[in-house]
Amino acid sequence: xxxxxxxxxxxxxxxxxxxxxxxxxxxxxxxxxxxxxxxxxxxxxxxxxxxxxxxxxxxxxxxxxxxxxxxxxxxxxxxxxxxxxxxxxxxxxxxxxxxxxxxxxxxxxxxxxxxxxxxxx
Amino acid sequence: xxxxxxxxxxxxxxxxxxxxxxxxxxxxxxxxxxxxxxxxxxxxxxxxxxxxxxxxxxxxxxxxxxxxxxxxxxxxxxxxxxxxxxxxxxxxxxxxxxxxxxxxxxxxxxxxxxxxxxxxx
Numbered sequence: 001x002x003x004x005x006x007x008x009x010x011x012x013x014x015x016x017x018x019x020x021x022x023x024x025x026x027x028x029x030x031x032x033x034x035x036x037x038x039x040x041x042x043x044x045x046x047x048x049x050x051x052x053x054x055x056x057x058x059x060x061x062x063x064x065x066x067x068x069x070x071x072x073x074x075x076x077x078x079x080x081x082x083x084x085x086x087x088x089x090x091x092x093x094x095x096x097x098x099x100x101x102x103x104x105x106x107x108x109x110x111x112x113x114x115x116x117x118x119x120x121x
Numbered sequence: 122x123x124x125x126x127x128x129x130x131x132x133x134x135x136x137x138x139x140x141x142x143x144x145x146x147x148x149x150x151x152x153x154x155x156x157x158x159x160x161x162x163x164x165x166x167x168x169x170x171x172x173x174x175x176x177x178x179x180x181x182x183x184x185x186x187x188x189x190x191x192x193x194x195x196x197x198x199x200x201x202x203x204x205x206x207x208x209x210x211x212x213x214x215x216x217x218x219x220x221x222x223x224x225x226x227x228x229x230x231x232x233x234x235x236x237x238x239x240x241x242x
Contacts, residue, residue, distance in 0.1 A: 018152070019152075021149075021150075021152075021155065022150050022151065022152060023150075025146045025147070025149040025150035026146070026147070026150035028142075028146040028217075028220075029142075029143050029144075029146035029147035029150060030143065031139070031140075031142075031143060034142065034220070037224070038223075041223065041224055041227065088224070088227050090224045090225075090227035090228040091228055093221050093224050093227075093228065094225075094228040096149075096217075096221060097218060097221045097222070097225070099149075099155070100214050100217060100218045100221070101218070102159075102162065103158070103162055103209070103211045103214050104211075104215075104218070106162065106209050106211035106214075107211040107212055107214065107215040
């Protein structure tokens with residue numbers, strides 16, 4: 001192992017203990033929360049009630065999921081009068097993606113498919 | 122909303138309910154499990170005891186984390202005689218990264234930084 005490898009190892013072990021990554025990955029581990037983010041990805045700045053509409057669950061249940069997303073920094077909520085609107089805050093996803101990017105050498109054909117994804121948007 | 126937008130929405134909502142993504146993100150939400158993957162990323166095919174050595178926890182505790190990683194398809198375990206060796210299986214990470222890639226338009230400067238990460242490896 002070279003000195004560069006050792007530094008990489010050290011940095012990597014330190015990076016593995018980031019509490020923000022715990023919160024981000026944990027928030028993303030639920031299908032309803034991913035679907036809420038997907039909705040905000042299509043239409044940003046939705047009110048909580050508009051955001052909750054397509055989901056077959058109570059408003060308080062949706063609001064609990066929004067709390068988790070907010071705690072992870074994945075959404076921001078702004079109150080205007082009696083309306084709370086939600087916006088996507090994708091910063092933590094970038095951190096998660098950077099973490100995953102370290103491993104792209106371990107899956108085959110990844111660069112081509114990822115490049116295709118990035119070019120599509 | 123155009124027909125293409127609607128199809129995208131439909132696909133996206135369907136993709137949000139992938140149980141494999143639940144397992145992957147949930148497995149990645151723990152710092153010990155990320156550090157275990159980091160170690161396998163540097164040195165693949167380690168025995169369970171060699172893998173567990175730097176961690177300040179019991180072997181059974183490490184083995185529980187390995188169970189979670191294995192259930193998520195992030196590692197494979199092979200038994201040779203009395204030795205179980207672990208290998209990284211990065212496929213689920215690719216799926217997670219593809220999911221996150223949909224959002225790269227929402228964070229600033231992402232393409233430059235991601236391109237730099239991809240080029241570095």
